[in-house]
Amino acid sequence: MSVQNLNTFDPFADEGDPLGASADVGTQQNYIHIRIQQRNGRKTLTTLQGLPKEYDAKKLLKAFKKEFACNGTLVEDEEAGQVIQLQGDQRIKISNFLVEEGVAKNSIKIHGF
Amino acid sequence: MASEEPLFDPSLKKRKKKQVAFSEDPLGADADPTTPAPAIIDSTTANGDAVDMGPTTMHEQMMQNGFTGEGAEDAVEEKKEDDEFKAMFGDLKKKKKKKDIPMDLPEDNSGTATPTTVPAASEDLDFSDLKKKKKSTKKKAALDMEAFEKELQVAKTKDADEEEGGEEGIPLEGDETELGDDPFTRGETTINIDAGSEPWLGSDRDYTYEELLHRFYVQLHASNPALLNSTGKRYTIAPPQLLREGNKKTVFANVSDICKRMHRQPEHVIQYMFAEMGTTGSVDGSGRLVIRGRFQQKQIEHVLRRYIVEYVTCKTCKSPDTLLTKENRIFFMSCESCGSRRSVAPIKTGFQAQVGRRSKNKTG
Numbered sequence: 330m331s332v333q334n335l336n337t338f339d340p341f342a343d344e345g346d347p348l349g350a351s352a353d354v355g356t357q358q359n360y361i362h363i364r365i366q367q368r369n370g371r372k373t374l375t376t377l378q379g380l381p382k383e384y385d386a387k388k389l390l391k392a393f394k395k396e397f398a399c400n401g402t403l404v405e406d407e408e409a410g411q412v413i414q415l416q417g418d419q420r421i422k423i424s425n426f427l428v429e430e431g432v433a434k435n436s437i438k439i440h441g442f
Numbered sequence: 443m444a445s446e447e448p449l450f451d452p453s454l455k456k457r458k459k460k461q462v463a464f465s466e467d468p469l470g471a472d473a474d475p476t477t478p479a480p481a482i483i484d485s486t487t488a489n490g491d492a493v494d495m496g497p498t499t500m501h502e503q504m505m506q507n508g509f510t511g512e513g514a515e516d517a518v519e520e521k522k523e524d525d526e527f528k529a530m531f532g533d534l535k536k537k538k539k540k541k542d543i544p545m546d547l548p549e550d551n552s553g554t555a556t557p558t559t560v561p562a563a564s565e566d567l568d569f570s571d572l573k574k575k576k577k578s579t580k581k582k583a584a585l586d587m588e589a590f591e592k593e594l595q596v597a598k599t600k601d602a603d604e605e606e607g608g609e610e611g612i613p614l615e616g617d618e619t620e621l622g623d624d625p626f627t628r629g630e631t632t633i634n635i636d637a638g639s640e641p642w643l644g645s646d647r648d649y650t651y652e653e654l655l656h657r658f659y660v661q662l663h664a665s666n667p668a669l670l671n672s673t674g675k676r677y678t679i680a681p682p683q684l685l686r687e688g689n690k691k692t693v694f695a696n697v698s699d700i701c702k703r704m705h706r707q708p709e710h711v712i713q714y715m716f717a718e719m720g721t722t723g724s725v726d727g728s729g730r731l732v733i734r735g736r737f738q739q740k741q742i743e744h745v746l747r748r749y750i751v752e753y754v755t756c757k758t759c760k761s762p763d764t765l766l767t768k769e770n771r772i773f774f775m776s777c778e779s780c781g782s783r784r785s786v787a788p789i790k791t792g793f794q795a796q797v798g799r800r801s802k803n804k805t806g
Contacts (some may be wrong), residue, residue, distance in 0.1 A: 366721075366794070366795055376792070414795050440718050441719060
């Protein structure tokens with residue numbers, strides 16, 4: 330026979346482990362990274378990494394190239410997957426473009442100087 | 443204006459201005475800690491001008507309008523500064539500006555005594571590329587001229603306050619409209635702030651949240667005047683000194699000094715900088731950092747600001763007084779002043795595109 334009253338009641342029992350859901354604490358979320366790299370002279374290269382799967386990188390690249398009037402290419406990277414490379418500093422433009430197309434703004438990270 | 447400022451005291455005013463430059467709400471209510479800070483930064487500095495977002499919190503409004511002793515034009519000025527430097531980056535910039543250019547904005551009160559050449563000269567300084575900065579100096583110059591002409595016409599001396607009041611009344615011809623209309627729109631938002639004299643106090647109706655919140659802050663500030671003035675000490679960092687080494691390398695001379703100021707390991711800072719800028723480099727014998735690529739001071743500063751926001755300031759209380767420790771491959775940042783502790787994102791170098799000759803790179 331047990332005394333019901335003395336059972337400890339955990340008010341958060343149905344909440345589960347608070348850290349369980351976000352097991353990747355301290356790891357990178359699924360950000361879209363927009364980086365810039367210096368080339369020779371004042372030339373630069375913009376890379377777009379971490380594009381969600383639901384976007385077709387090839388079509389996006391085509392749209393970028395047309396919109397920003399620059400050349401670009403799709404690079405396969407074993408770590409980063411498909412990476413879009415564009416000529417010139419297109420970081421702000423890419424970010425604006427993606428936001429206008431409905432990508433959450435806080436999932437885009439612009440790196441560089 | 444001077445008539446309604448019995449408490450006016452130049453030193454008080456100056457102190458207050460400085461405090462404004464923090465632009466950090468002591469409650470931290472204006473910054474959402476969950477959103478990454480660079481978004482804010484970009485909106486303010488990347489294209490040079492700040493985005494006017496208006497007072498975000500009641501507390502800020504109080505900060506702007508709440509000085510019973512001082513007039514509305516103060517609030518206006520404060521407001522502008524506040525907006526400009528809303529982001530952490532912004533207030534760092536401000537800080538540096540102040541340090542470099544002692545005869546800048548803070549001396550607003552000196553008014554006609556300042557020769558017009560001084561602001562003009564200050565435009566040549568490093569930070570002049572900031573649009574906002576230029577505007578403010580321009581405005582000041584215009585203001586001085588105006589005041590000077592006025593003085594000639596009226597031929598009587600004015601004290602500094604009256605002159606500032608004149609700034610609002612006279613439309614500045616030489617200025618951009620955005621600058622001109624700013625003070626006027628702001629003037630209407632001024633809140634009547636006499637403690638205990640709210641008109642709704644006697645009435646029977648339900649008080650709105652806004653009113654009650656306002657009342658709370660009025661009483662809070664009335665009983666703790668220190669809150670308004672001492673929201674924290676300034677966090678200053680020396681501007682990075684950059685030298686060009688040859689054609690393709692940049693030397694960051696005072697990196698160790700800056701790291702010491704931030705209480706961070708130079709390795710960590712350097713690693714972050716390289717990852718962010720997508721480049722490489724090394725530390726030379728005298729503790730200077732040699733970075734591959736051409737970089738300007740402004741760019742390095744930008745990167746350092748992002749580092750500070752990400753890895754130095756406490757997200758909860760905005761204090762730079764934090765410790766970074768590594769536990770099980772994860773960096774944790776614990777705040778010395780509020781005791782909060784959080785994990786910070788690891789520094790990760792992303793995809794590096796192939797630049798330069800392919801023959802150099804064996805894998806490519």
